[in-house]
Amino acid sequence: MPKPKLPSLRATSIRWPLIALLPMTIIAGCNDQDKPTPAISRPVKVFRVEQNAAADARSFAGEVRARIETPLSFRVAGKLLERKIDVGDQVHKGQLPAILDNTDYRLAVQAIKAQLASARADSNFLRDDLARYRELLAQQVISPPEFERHETAYTTARERTAALEAQLDQALNQLTYTELHADRDGVVTALAVEAGQVLAAGQAVVTLAQLDEKEIHFDVPEHHLQETRCQQDVSVSLWSDDNRRFKARIREIASAADPASRTYRVKATLLEGLDAAQLGMTATVQLAANTASRITVPLSAIYTPQNQPDYPLVWLVDEQAATVKSMPVKLGETLAGEHIAVEGVAPGQLLVSTGVRRLAEGQSVRLPTENASAKEGQL
Numbered sequence: 001m002p003k004p005k006l007p008s009l010r011a012t013s014i015r016w017p018l019i020a021l022l023p024m025t026i027i028a029g030c031n032d033q034d035k036p037t038p039a040i041s042r043p044v045k046v047f048r049v050e051q052n053a054a055a056d057a058r059s060f061a062g063e064v065r066a067r068i069e070t071p072l073s074f075r076v077a078g079k080l081l082e083r084k085i086d087v088g089d090q091v092h093k094g095q096l097p098a099i100l101d102n103t104d105y106r107l108a109v110q111a112i113k114a115q116l117a118s119a120r121a122d123s124n125f126l127r128d129d130l131a132r133y134r135e136l137l138a139q140q141v142i143s144p145p146e147f148e149r150h151e152t153a154y155t156t157a158r159e160r161t162a163a164l165e166a167q168l169d170q171a172l173n174q175l176t177y178t179e180l181h182a183d184r185d186g187v188v189t190a191l192a193v194e195a196g197q198v199l200a201a202g203q204a205v206v207t208l209a210q211l212d213e214k215e216i217h218f219d220v221p222e223h224h225l226q227e228t229r230c231q232q233d234v235s236v237s238l239w240s241d242d243n244r245r246f247k248a249r250i251r252e253i254a255s256a257a258d259p260a261s262r263t264y265r266v267k268a269t270l271l272e273g274l275d276a277a278q279l280g281m282t283a284t285v286q287l288a289a290n291t292a293s294r295i296t297v298p299l300s301a302i303y304t305p306q307n308q309p310d311y312p313l314v315w316l317v318d319e320q321a322a323t324v325k326s327m328p329v330k331l332g333e334t335l336a337g338e339h340i341a342v343e344g345v346a347p348g349q350l351l352v353s354t355g356v357r358r359l360a361e362g363q364s365v366r367l368p369t370e371n372a373s374a375k376e377g378q379l
Helices: 009-034 103-138 144-176 222-227 369-378
Strands: 046-048 057-066 069-073 078-083 098-100 186-191 204-209 214-221 233-238 241-253 263-270 282-288 294-298 313-318 323-328 330-335 339-343 350-352
Touching (some): 057 263, 103 144, 233 263, 241 282
Antiparallel strands (some): 057 214, 057 282, 069 204, 214 263, 313 323, 313 350, 330 339
């Protein structure tokens, strides 16, 4: 039977050091895992909360318009024979801006006059004839029914004459309506027809604007509507002369929003500067805000948790411990410069302005150098 082969002394001496090192390696590995991971101090950008006064005024672009703009039109149909005005012309009361061809209306007047003359002759003859028959009735020469027949004929002729007189007055009025007269002083702002065009009765021919009262028309978005009220004084400046300010007063606020722009039309009556404010000029309306002082923060400082999208938060910095904690806020209106009005924070607090989604509750943060210096100065 062959004898088993024993390992050589050299091989045994090599294995023993490796076996001896295994417990030390395992112990060292366990010690590294037991050590706590140091907290990561994340650098952040911060800002100091300040209480800003509400803007003194909000600016809206508007247009100078006349309070009363009347479209003038003919009361009868016909062909436009002549137009005597152009856009921008000054028109006085009683002036003749346009004339229709009145040939047909003159012929109608002549026809009715002829019918009326015939009716009057018949009426006069029957009136005299009735007087004779009245005498014959008194003498009992004719019977009462015969007299009543002649009396009815006279009444018919008389009423026909009255009807033709009314028709003649109507025809004369229509003849007069072929001339378009201005019913007030004003300026022509629009023309809708040209000479030779056939017009329908009531079709707009010219738009006449009165100059004794001017307004500024501007549109206000719905989130500023509560700051606008009737009889509120506003300041108006013209783009042609931005250095001058004119006083105006809100006269009317639309009760419904424009379906396209979703804004409300506001009309403010100019109380001064009527000569400088020409119709159609662009104006800027300064509308005083009715809100008190408010706190604004950058939009980048607001974040919402994924499980609570309607729960806005900000990160408040504990300057002594250099940690952050979340704080709920109530959002207001969005302002210029990527800022938003908020409620729930106090002036003087230090908030994180950027990188808010990378922070965790109670996380250590590293403040900018200027904030750290300020903190050392306070200590």
